[in-house]
Amino acid sequence: MHARGHSVRHFFEWDRSTYRLGGPHVLKHGMFKGTALAAALALSAMVSGCGTPHATQNSLTSNSSAASAISYPMTVKDDMGNTVTLKHQPMRIVSGSEGTDEILVSLVPRSRIALVTTMASNPEYSNVVAQVKGIPAWSGDDPEQALAVHPDLVLEAGYVTKSVLDQLHQAGVPMYAFSLNDFNSIADIEKNILTVGRLVGEPAKANALVANMKQDITQIEGAVQGQPRPTVLDYGSYGYAAGRDTTVDDIIRDAGGVNVAHMLNGWQKITDEQIVKWNPDVIIDSSDDAAFLKKLASDPALQSVTAVREHHLYAINSADLSSVSQYVVRAVYDVAKVLHPTAHLKAPKVMA
Incomplete structure (x- = not known):
């Protein structure tokens, strides 16, 4: 596989996404660009909406009007089959992949992003170097670093080291993990954007982002x-x-x-x-x-x-x-x- 770009590409797909995701191509391709360890999307829960009915979302990617209505607490299953409960709208989000670094900066204010990956500031791999300037970065293999920022949402990738995921889970941090099969096409990327949009309570922005992608490609x-x-x-x-x-x-x-x-x-x-x-x-x-x-x-x-x-x-x-x-x-x-x-x-x- 290629180093980084190709390497990353090769992880996601094992793809350039790889880095983004985490593989030789983990090195670059994929949502989890950054480092193999830092490419998992996990989600944490907490922040907003006391007293609202507990909502169970079976489809985070639906474009229906019903799906556009976000309420918390929210319970979903991530791509690894784990149940994730968000008590409030996430306000201290930790990104475990370069893909989610790039998606998040288009969906939420910088103030809601607690950590991005170390790759986010590398112009060779990242498209959001300017946007993430000043946001603390982590490598993805140090759960203590993530816990120190008191995250209410961690986005991780399914390939991330099990010990990292276990420690975050044990600390009660809600995590949403994306499967390695979720980065094989542009349609997969669009689906992931919609998923992140729903999780962070910004479905309209996510829908608009995907609509712009479709228009550009058309x-x-x-x-x-x-x-x-x-x-x-x-x-x-x-x-x-x-x-x-x-x-x-x-x-x-x-x-x-x-x-x-x-x-x-x-x-x-x-x-x-x-x-x-x-x-x-x-x-x-x-x-x-x-x-x-x-x-x-x-x-x-x-x-x-x-x-x-x-x-x-x-x-x-x-x-x-x-x-x-x-x-x-x-x-x-x-x-x-x-x-x-x-x-x-x-x-x-x-x-x-």
Whole structure:
């Protein structure tokens, strides 16, 4: 797997999301970008709404008017099957992944975010460096650090160290953990945004964020419609390619390309022989792995490959390509610009 960008990508999917989520690609891809240990989404409960009827939410992602009405106490099941009860609207939220770092800053005021991940301040992996400036950070493997800020909501990932989860649970901190299967597509990311929005009591903002994502992608798809769709391979120095059920597969498709590795399931290691057989028109990699593309360009075994022969090797911004938040639309835009340089593309709203 690739280091970070790809590495992260590879965790979520084991994907760039990985980092975001926590894997070699945990290193970057995925909601849990940051560190393997810091990529779990957990939720804590407390803050607002005394005396209101206890509400049990079976669907945190419904767009119905009923689902838009938030009340506390709220009881939900997280993606790991654990029951989570929020007594009040969360006001001291701890984020355990870069994905939730990025989602939270668009949904709640800074004053409600008690901790973000250490990756949130790294521009190579994060899209919210400026927004989180001044917010304390944690690595994700020190439950005492999280407990010290008295969180009423912790967002964690299912892969996080069990001892960390156990200590937070024992301390009575409500946690919402996202499953590793929740970051395999842009649709998954949209669902996660809606889930976080419901948990923090901001469903309208979450719905608007997802609506903007859909509009941005529709605009990009319209701009490249009717143009030839080049074949594309996402490949990095760890030797892994992004197949179906990865956010990268969606990114390539929505950007007007055809993923030559779509027949693979998730992230799979491939050989030079496979690349020659696929003969992609374009090869992309994350910008933190850009030096690898230079090696590909001079690799004797790949000189017959169209992308190599015609110098169609492109480094895509790592923070975008590995994103498992609303910023994934930037990756669609970035790749579309590479695949269709003459298309009239409008910058996504998230870039405004």
